Amino acid sequence: MAAPQLSVSADRYSCSVCLEVLKEPVTIPCGHSYCMRCINNYWDQSKREGTYNCPQCRRTFNVRPEINRNTVLTEIMETLTEERVDASPSQSYAGPDDVPCDVCPVRRRSAVKTCMTCMISYCETHLQPHKEHGAYKRHKLEEPTGNIEEKLCAKHQKLLEIFCRTDGTCVCLLCVVTDHKSHDTVTPEEERAEKQSLLKKREDEMKRKVKVKEKTLKKMKKARMRIQVSLVSRLHIPMETNERRELT
Known part of the structure; x- marks a missing residue:
C-alpha cells in the first residue's frame, strides 16, 4: 500500500518568525512550533523582561518555557527537504503597494485580512x-487596509462604528453615550441604505422628467410640422419626402 503524500505547503510547515521552512523545529507549551534558533532569539529580545509570549497566538508566559525538540516535525522536515520544489517565496512578501502583516517580526508578508477588533493586519500564516480558535470567531475581518488610524476615534481610539446624522460624522460607541447621547445616530449600513434609497428616488424622478420633456418636445415638433404643412398647402409648395414621413 502506497504511503500517503505529504503536503509541501510552505504555510503549513513554516516558522512564523522567519517565514522559512522549519529548521530544528521545537514546540512550546501552547502547541505552536518554531525554529529553535528563532524562538530563542525572539525571547532573548523580548521588550518586557521576564515576560514571554507566543509570536503566533500571543499567549503569555511569566516564566521562560522549556522548549522541546519536535521529533515528528523533524522527520517531516527531512522528508520535505528531499522532495521540496524550489519555489520563490518572495512573491508573498509585502511590496511597496501592499499592506504588510503587522505580526511578522522580520520579513513581512502581504496581509490577507485586517482584523478590526484587534486593529492588526495578518498574513495567511498569522x-x-x-480561523481555528473560538475566541477569535467574533472578530471582524475585512480586506487588508493600511489606514487603520483613519477608522479609529481620535478621542477614544475605538473603532468608528456609528454614524451621527446630527453632526454628519462617524463616531465610536463611547461617543454615542457621551458627546452624541441625544443625537440621531444609526449604523453606517443603515445610513448607506437610506442614502442609496434617496439616490434611487432622485434618479427615477430625473428619468420621469426627461420622459416628460421628450414627450413635450415631440408634441412641439408635430405642431411645427402641422403649421408647415398648412403653409405649404396654401402656397402650393411641394413638401420634401422626409417632411411627409415626420408627419406620419
Whole structure:
C-alpha cells in the first residue's frame, strides 16, 4: 500500500518568525512550533523582561518555557527537504503597494485580512488563530487596509462604528453615550441604505422628467410640422419626402 503524500505547503510547515521552512523545529507549551534558533532569539529580545509570549497566538508566559525538540516535525522536515520544489517565496512578501502583516517580526508578508477588533493586519500564516480558535470567531475581518488610524476615534481610539446624522460624522460607541447621547445616530449600513434609497428616488424622478420633456418636445415638433404643412398647402409648395414621413 502506497504511503500517503505529504503536503509541501510552505504555510503549513513554516516558522512564523522567519517565514522559512522549519529548521530544528521545537514546540512550546501552547502547541505552536518554531525554529529553535528563532524562538530563542525572539525571547532573548523580548521588550518586557521576564515576560514571554507566543509570536503566533500571543499567549503569555511569566516564566521562560522549556522548549522541546519536535521529533515528528523533524522527520517531516527531512522528508520535505528531499522532495521540496524550489519555489520563490518572495512573491508573498509585502511590496511597496501592499499592506504588510503587522505580526511578522522580520520579513513581512502581504496581509490577507485586517482584523478590526484587534486593529492588526495578518498574513495567511498569522491569520490562522482567527480561523481555528473560538475566541477569535467574533472578530471582524475585512480586506487588508493600511489606514487603520483613519477608522479609529481620535478621542477614544475605538473603532468608528456609528454614524451621527446630527453632526454628519462617524463616531465610536463611547461617543454615542457621551458627546452624541441625544443625537440621531444609526449604523453606517443603515445610513448607506437610506442614502442609496434617496439616490434611487432622485434618479427615477430625473428619468420621469426627461420622459416628460421628450414627450413635450415631440408634441412641439408635430405642431411645427402641422403649421408647415398648412403653409405649404396654401402656397402650393411641394413638401420634401422626409417632411411627409415626420408627419406620419
